Amino acid sequence: MNAQTSFDRSTLRRLAGRALSAWRGVAIVLCASLSVNQPVHADKIRDLAQVAGVRTNQLIGYGLVVGLDGSGDQTTQAPFTTQSLENMLVQFGITVPANVRPQLKNAAAVTVTAQLPAFAKPGQMIDVTVASIGNAKSIRGGELLMTPLRGADGNVYAMAQGSVVVGGITASGKSGSSVQVNISASGRVPNGATVERAVASSFTNGGDLVLNLNTADFTTATRIAEAINRTYGAGTASAMDGGSVSVRGPLDPAQRVAWMGAIQGLEVAPGDAPARVVVNSRTGTVVIGSEVRVTPAAVAHGSIQVTITETPQVSQPGPFSKGGQTVVVPQSDIQVSEDGAHMFKFGPGTNLDTIVRAVNQVGASPTDLISILQALKQAGALHAELVVI
Structure with missing residues (x-):
């Protein structure tokens, strides 16, 4: 009876193990199929494409900002500001004598720009940007006078007016010292323009x-x-x-x-981004796409430093000498040093992570990285489009 019981228990244990292994295999297959069918990355169509004919339109106008605290245009160097103000006064029935030239300090000539959104209707409000075109130091606290904003076809699509909000500040003293934070010669007027004409779509x-x-x-x-x-x-x-x-x-x-x-x-799910390396040579910014690959290549990069030290020597004439003069004799000390060139090797199919890790390990600067990428492209080891802006 005991032998029969032990036999049954061992048989049941073996069958249960086989069943558990089978279920594990099914679970693995199901997980694999789910991971294959699930998209890696998906975006909405509104983020990938735009509807043809639905677009913004640029508007521009010329206007005056008044009410400045002595930081406006200097009329001797910006005569168009005075001319614009005189033309405005004529429209209000005020005639400035021909022999009088107003010396303005609280007015500035500006350009006014705006973006007219798609489907904008008359009566809606849009933001405008105001920028000085003369020599005004600041337009902080100024008031933009009524300015028509025109489109590329010459028609007026909006009218702008309001208080200018400036994010920068400029301060100067009588000694000539000055402090400037951001730009104070330009600003914005939130909801500063009213749409007057709709654009056909x-x-x-x-x-x-x-x-x-x-x-x-x-x-x-x-x-x-x-x-x-x-x-x-x-x-x-x-x-x-x-x-x-x-x-x-x-x-x-x-x-x-x-x-x-x-x-x-x-x-x-959008298509894979192209293999591209974008280099900004002015700022040293380098952006490497995720699809960039490098074939086997060895890179060694070093830098040469030249140091010139000037140590002038003073030559004194001998005692009791006649006609002797003190002469400054220049003495230059030139040293040339070359940093140890680090060499690293890229294996076949190297991806972005390996490239960044290798460059960081040798302490390469953005300028060095640009030189390395250009050399890899010339050698045919960089399988990507190199864009230099």
Whole structure:
């Protein structure tokens, strides 16, 4: 009886172990399939593309800022400020004598710029930026007088007026010393312009809608079209090229708005970013994309330092000498030193993390990194587009 019981227990234990192993295998397969089917990264279409015809428009105008505390334009060097003020006074029935030239210190000529958003309607308020075009030291505390803002076609689309908000400050003393924080010759007027004219948009017209990608990519354009067709049926969208996707839309404007809102909410996994290295030679900024790869290469980089020290020597004439003069004899000490060149090696298929780690280990500066990347590109070891701006 005991032998039979032990046999049954061992058999059951063995069968339970086999079942547990089988379930573990199934769990591993399920987890692997879920990880494969789950997208790595997905963005909404509204973040990847813009609707054709829906855009902002630039506005610009010329105006006057008054009420400054003696920091305005100097009329001798900026005569157009006085001329503008005289023309404004004429419109109010005030005539300045021809032989009188006002010496203004509290006024400044400025340019006024603004961005007119898409679908902006008359009566809505937009922000404006005010910048001095003369020699005004500061426009802090000034008041922008009514300024018409025109578009590229010459029509007036907004009127600007209001108090200028300046984020910078400038202070100077009689000795010539001055302190400046940020820029005080430009500022903003929040809600300083009123829209007077609406810009016609092609969105309300019938026909297909076009999505223009923010970054042209054939893979992203194809995936956007596939996502729309998978949700709303085949033939709804088609990729025109690597930068545009055409979408069939209803004729009714209200339905087009709801239709485009639903399409922009779809999630799409964008294509991989191109292998690109962007170098700003002026600031020393280097941005390396995640897809950058380097083939096997060995890099050695060092720097040469030249130090020149001037130690002038004074030569005195002998005692009781006639006609002797004290002469300063220059003496230069030149030293040339070369820092130890560090060598590091990149293996096949080296990724971004390895590149950054290797450069940091040798203590290379941004300038050194730029030189290393340019040398790797010339050697054919850097498999990426090198963009220098």
